[in-house]
Amino acid sequence: xxxxxxxxxxxxxxxxxxxxxxxxxxxxxxxxxxxxxxxxxxxxxxxxxxxxxxxxxxxxxxxxxxxxxxxxxxxxxxxxxxxxxxxxxxxxxxxxxxxxxxxxxxxxxxx
Amino acid sequence: xxxxxxxxxxxxxxxxxxxxxxxxxxxxxxxxxxxxxxxxxxxxxxxxxxxxxxxxxxxxxxxxxxxxxxxxxxxxxxxxxxxxxxxxxxxxxxxxxxxxxxxxxxxxxxxx
Numbered sequence: 566x567x568x569x570x571x572x573x574x575x576x577x578x579x580x581x582x583x584x585x586x587x588x589x590x591x592x593x594x595x596x597x598x599x600x601x602x603x604x605x606x607x608x609x610x611x612x613x614x615x616x617x618x619x620x621x622x623x624x625x626x627x628x629x630x631x632x633x634x635x636x637x638x639x640x641x642x643x644x645x646x647x648x649x650x651x652x653x654x655x656x657x658x659x660x661x662x663x664x665x666x667x668x669x670x671x672x673x674x675x676x
Numbered sequence: 677x678x679x680x681x682x683x684x685x686x687x688x689x690x691x692x693x694x695x696x697x698x699x700x701x702x703x704x705x706x707x708x709x710x711x712x713x714x715x716x717x718x719x720x721x722x723x724x725x726x727x728x729x730x731x732x733x734x735x736x737x738x739x740x741x742x743x744x745x746x747x748x749x750x751x752x753x754x755x756x757x758x759x760x761x762x763x764x765x766x767x768x769x770x771x772x773x774x775x776x777x778x779x780x781x782x783x784x785x786x787x788x
Contacts, residue, residue, distance in 0.1 A: 599776050608680075608767055608779035609719075653719070662707055663732065664777060666719045 568592050571654055571667030580676050584641040588654035588667045591635065595656040595665075598630050600639045603651045603669070612652075613639065644674045678702070680780035682768050688786045694756040697783045700749055701770030709769040709777060710743055710753050719767070725751065758787045 571588045578584055586600075597616055601609035613628040615621045621628045627640040637656075641648055654667040681700040689695055701708045709724040723733040728745045736743070740759070745751040755762055763786050769777040 597774065601779075606781075606784075608769075608781045611776045611778065614776045659774075662724060662726070662771075662773070663721055664709075668718045 566591060567668075568665050569654060569656065569667045572670055573668045575671040575673060577673045577675060578644060580644060580646060580674055582644050582674075584644050584648070584672060584674075586639040586641075586652050586654075586670050586672070588637050589635055590637075590656060590665075592658065592665075593632070593635065594658035596659050597657050598628070598637050599655040599664070600626075600628055601653045601655060603653060605650075609653055646674045646676050649673045680768055680770055680778055682766075682780035682783050684783055685781065686784045686786075688788065689758060690788050691759055692757045693787075694754065695758045695762075695785060695787075697753040697766050697768075697785070699751045699753075699768030699780060701751070701768070702778055703749065705770035705772055705778075706748075707771045707773065707777075708745060708751050709771075710751070711767040711769065711779075713765045713767060713782070722753070760787045763787050 569590045600613040602612045603609045615628050615630050618630045618632045625642045629638040651669045651671045653669040655664045657664050683698045706727050710722040711719050712722055713719045722735045723743045724731055725745045741755055743753045765782045765784050767779050767782045769779045771777040
């Protein structure tokens with residue numbers, strides 16, 4: 566079993582919809598959680614960074630961490646065609662520098 | 677600010693040739709990471725450095741792969757001899773301690 570599980574999709578939604586992307590993980594030692602966005606032929610770009618449990622909001626994006634359920638989410642409000650990309654969750658534990666990535670979810674926003 | 681810079685962006689070479697990928701991390705970052713990305717396996721960490729010293733190379737697939745970081749602003753990943761199964765996108769990333777990693781745009785490697 567992988568340490569981090571993420572549905573690879575693809576996920577296709579109409580413009581303006583609310584998008585929910587999720588990851589589950591098995592290692593309770595993970596404390597730092599990230600979401601990266603990767604456009605085609607580009608490197609992963611940091612979107613959200615959270616420590617421990619709770620919510621963090623940045624514009625149309627909200628990251629949510631539920632450590633009790635070992636579950637993290639990324640919500641995109643008012644989705645735009647420019648949000649079409651692959652979204653990767655990533656996490657690491659205190660004292661470690663090795664990021665563990667999910668497989669990535671390919672998202673398409675249809676105009 | 678300049679981000680992580682990788683070169684070349686694309687490399688096509690024949691099986692058996694030596695391949696050298698280059699990376700310039702973000703100035704001041706003390707961690708540097710090399711990853712490989714494929715459709716089948718996703719992002720895989722190959723090796724990472726702290727203050728130019730290799731810390732963990734457990735992800736390096738075979739002895740054909742080697743990485744160096746001669747100074748704080750430059751690192752190389754070398755494959756010798758290259759094989760078709762090495763075809764992938766190779767990313768370099770850098771960071772401060774316990775901070776998110778910042779990625780370059782990768783080198784797309786094709787071994788014929």
